[in-house]
Amino acid sequence: MTARIIDISWEPEQALAEASARLAEGLPVAIPTETVYGLAADATNPAAITRIYETKGRPRFNPLICHMADLAMAERYALFDPLSRRLAESFWPGPLTLVLPLKTDCGIHALATAGLDSVGVRVPKGFAGDLIRRFDRPLAAPSANTSGRISPTSAEHVAEDLGDKLALILDGGQADVGVESTIVKVEGERIRLLRPGGIAAEDIERVARRTVERQASPAPTIEAPGMLASHYAPNASVRLNATAVRPGEVLIRFGGKPVSGADIASAVFDLSASGDLAEAASNLFDMLHAADAMGAGRIAIAAIPDQGLGEAINDRLIRAAAPRDH
Template sequence: MTDPIRLAAEALAAGELILLPTETVYGLGADAATPEAVAKVFEAKGRPRFNPLIAHVADAAQAERIAVFDPSARRLAETFWPGPLTLVLPARADAGVCDLARAGLDSVAVRVPGHAKARAVIAAFGGAVVAPSANRSGRPSPTTFADAFEETGHAVAEAIDGGPCAVGLESTVVSVMDGRPALLRPGAVTREEIEALAGPLSGAGEGRRSPGRLALHYAPDAPVRIDAEAAGEGEILLGFGPGVGDPRWSLSETGDLREAAANLFRRLREADRERPAGIAVAPVPGEGLGEAINDRLRRAAGFVG
């Protein structure tokens, strides 16, 4: 029987691309150390090269070989890895993550994914793997194998089906460049969870060190309208909470933020396939995981402010 983990690792070693499941979203994986392989990721996605990529590693020991950890960064890693937290740290001189993947920065974004298949592929490969979301740049991230393959399957040599992504939003990105953590991108590990461990987060983080910061990002073809009380003519309303809109399109009928996060990109994609005049999204509370959901929705609507 063919081992898909081994085949994926061999494809990475040959400089090819793979579809890699993670608990956040499906990633388009490549050898982080090889500029030619990383360039294929940018080409397949149509992604701007000033946007850095996250290096995915199998465990914390591998992360420490590519990045410099201070005590604060180490506490965050010990608490939230494996899982949906990316740390932006000073890169080691021999990091094994090429300059193109780091967008020419002196920092490296690194995480240990929570999906067992992702870690197995990385461990079998033996090096760091860049794995940005497996969609064309700017589009909603794929959270199912079918959506990932539809977006960038044409560009890969191997594809791992890991089932639906449990989290459904890209990782939280926290910079620890000067000993004080700064939140660069909200995600499934919430601001409150990080601050409970590390204290108040700095607001002075350098956004250029994080992926996912473009003003128009995660966007379907149909225009997105947020904080909508009802659907306009020809629009589909993505509801949140009991009795809001058609249950078929609800992010969560019970008002559960984790369910809404897991459904967000899938609902945007499903609604977009109906070719509506627009996609309206009901208000989602901003606390906890709602901060990350609203960040993605503002970027899908082309409004960040």
């Protein structure tokens, strides 16, 4: 099987119709979102969810985010406290996932939540939201890549990795944000950051008018996606906070800052020559894909500031550089 690819900018209605039909058959479909490309399937259908796990090779103790068309749809499946509602009203549609208690008998299958009594809920921007509205059921949609590998930010990335395992890939161009959603969980008056992502914790703090508490690392329990120690990994090994390049390494730097030995690097990429963290986040996975495709054994990555979206970038890089089981 080779995936059919539809450009949603040229054939939006056909893309919606074909994707809805495949989803109704219980098949996963690769869809563009503003964060990364997602491998979407009906979150109420256990066979469809199983196909997500099988296609990705994803461990089943790792829960899936359930994507909704809007807040009203999310309220059919999850219970909102006042603070979570305020965050939803401020940041949806957008790259924020809220971990919320499931409503009793709401229809989301336990396979999607890894048996937890809570669910990660997000309302994506653009075409993904239109598709969910058309389908009228939540879509479980982890990143459309082999589990643990670099997340896809283009249809080409998906096709290269999973193209022989899928019937349909929807091409929406390059993802705007380029890293996954920020995941938070409200517990009474506390907000815990389970995964940094496309919305800076500082922006959440301004709306919530309280401090966002960081998660211990490594996490004692898996409450949301992206909490595994090793994740987002290229084939090459990753060396962080590099101040000098070693022979044969590909260099990824930031802000145009010189790195000693750059002239001997196999290639040099700059996440943002101007030092723009939003641009760096958008380029991160694409540049990791490009560096990995060069066949280098190691990727050296210069230091990235840890404020704002830099927190999400560094989170992904730390997990990409973590020891692996294989």
